[in-house]
Amino acid sequence: SSSSSDGRPAVVRPERGRRRRPEGPDTTEAGGAPQQDALTEEQRRELDRERDIRERDEFASRLAAKNDPRAKKLEAEAAAAAAEEERTRTLLEGGSVLGDGGLRVDVGRLRIESRRRYLAQREEKQMELLQAEVEEEEELQAHSENITEGERTRLAMKKRILEAAMERRAAAQREDEDGKPDYDGYLMPEGPEAADGAGT
Helix, strand or coil: CCECCCCCECCCCCCCCCCCCCCCCCCECCCCCECCCCCCHHHHHHHHHHHHHHHHHHHHHHHHHHHCHHHHHHHHHHHHHHHHHHHHHHHHCCCEEECCCCCEEEHHHHHHHHHHHHHHHHHHHHHHHHHHHHHHHHHHHHHCCCCCHHHHHHHHHHHHHHHHHHHHHHHHHHHHHHCCCCCCCCCCCCCHHHHCCCCC
16 A cells, blocks of 8 residues: 655545546547548548538528628718718827818818807807996996996996907908908018018
8 A cells, every 4th residue: 555755655646527438439539529520421421411501501690790781880980980080180180180071171271260250250159248348337337336447447447348359350251352451550570581571
């Protein structure tokens, strides 16, 4: 009998959970399917028939998925999303892309035009707010007897700002009509050659 290193007899346990293989030739392939050599002619034909049916069904399902209008729609949506993502990436990098009409669009120029439109809209909104504020304060001062000097000064300043903004807007509208600047303020030169005069 064998013993362990500390002098006690070694315990031999039977193996559990393992099946014994039957004696004789192995009749299965790696995937669990029977080997062709060990099968009869009829069993081989049956396996071939089952494999053909399985392959036919797989092909039919792939073909149906390919011809399915929903699958085509999803595929088209995925392609459109990928194209839009590429266009957005190009726009964010400041490049130019093809617009809806097939013309090349310069993103930098579009940003400048968009910013100008936004600033014009914001200026208009701010003028409307200032005008409403001035009218409201004039109404309050007309009905109130104890107005401080600071409140009167603030109202006068808001009126001057509103008048200057309205004059500027009127001058810009006249400029748009005839193409020439129509205001007395300082006009920044367009570039280095304009600053020198005639571009000497």
